Amino acid sequence: MIEVKDIDKSFGDNDVLMGISAKFEAGVTNLIIGASGSGKSTLLKCMVGLQKPDNGLVSYDEREFTTMDYGERIDIRKEIGMLFQGSALFDSMTVEENIMFPLNMFTEQSKEEKLERVNFCLKRVNLENTNKLFPAELSGGMMKRVGIARAISMNPKYLFCDEPNSGLDPKTSIVIDELIKEITEEYKTTTIVVTHDMNSVMGIGDYILFLHEGKKFWEGSNKEIAHTDIKELNDFVFASRFMKAAKDKF
Numbered sequence: 001m002i003e004v005k006d007i008d009k010s011f012g013d014n015d016v017l018m019g020i021s022a023k024f025e026a027g028v029t030n031l032i033i034g035a036s037g038s039g040k041s042t043l044l045k046c047m048v049g050l051q052k053p054d055n056g057l058v059s060y061d062e063r064e065f066t067t068m069d070y071g072e073r074i075d076i077r078k079e080i081g082m083l084f085q086g087s088a089l090f091d092s093m094t095v096e097e098n099i100m101f102p103l104n105m106f107t108e109q110s111k112e113e114k115l116e117r118v119n120f121c122l123k124r125v126n127l128e129n130t131n132k133l134f135p136a137e138l139s140g141g142m143m144k145r146v147g148i149a150r151a152i153s154m155n156p157k158y159l160f161c162d163e164p165n166s167g168l169d170p171k172t173s174i175v176i177d178e179l180i181k182e183i184t185e186e187y188k189t190t191t192i193v194v195t196h197d198m199n200s201v202m203g204i205g206d207y208i209l210f211l212h213e214g215k216k217f218w219e220g221s222n223k224e225i226a227h228t229d230i231k232e233l234n235d236f237v238f239a240s241r242f243m244k245a246a247k248d249k250f
């Protein structure tokens with residue numbers, strides 16, 4: 001479980017996060033949603049230590065992250081898998097080398113052990129036998145799956161996914177969402193997904209944190225989201241005519 005408590009973050013006089021508190025449980029898919037500029041990425045960055053909150057605490061299973069020294073933070077980072085926006089694969093490396101990268105950096109495993117882990121992760125994302133391909137030879141959906149394989153290579157306790165569906169067609173987006181959900185449930189990871197995608201919200205949103213102008217406006221599940229009367233949330237989630245029409249059916 002990851003907990004954030006009373007997080008404030010400003011850039012100059014731009015107050016980006018104001019008093020954000022939330023609990024992200026293990027084994028369920030936690031989503032952070034909100035309009036562009038609402039502070040989602042900044043919150044994610046505060047959680048993984050890429051930004052320092054001005055106030056507030058971030059804890060990983062009761063381990064207070066914000067006040068840890070550098071060495072302790074590295075230990076937590078080894079427990080974190082990240083799926084970056086746009087996959088962020090190394091273009092000059094093969095699929096196998098990309099997935100092996102964290103294992104080379106953080107473990108003392110033998111070449112055989114690492115290869116076994118790479119093949120296990122590739123099988124898990126249904127991409128067996130793509131070891132020797134380069135990112136340029138993959139479709140967008142395949143790249144995301146390689147990104148997921150790399151993110152789970154270290155067997156993470158915590159999985160962060162930043163806009164996992166960006167640039168994907170609706171059908172492939174659902175495949176990626178389902179994969180993230182399955183992995184979360186299978187390995188009991190604490191998974192946090194930053195997304196704009198309303199299909200993801202309705203499809204895999206076990207817990208949803210809605211940010212609006214840097215504040216927490218609502219939290220709940222995809223089953224509850226259609227039954228709230230918070231205007232800002234309704235305007236955001238059910239903005240399109242299609243979603244408005246579908247709302248009553250949820």
Ligand SMILES: Nc1ncnc2c1ncn2[C@@H]1O[C@H](COP(=O)(O)OP(=O)(O)OP(=O)(O)O)[C@@H](O)[C@H]1O
Pocket residue numbers: 011014016034035036037038039040041042043
């Ligand atoms: N390093 C930074 N320096 C200054 N301002 C920043 C920095 N990072 C973010 N901001 C500002 O913080 C605000 C929130 O940005 P953030 O990227 O967290 O929003 P977001 O909800 O993730 O948006 P999007 O959905 O467009 O990615 C924006 O006004 C942005 O300009």
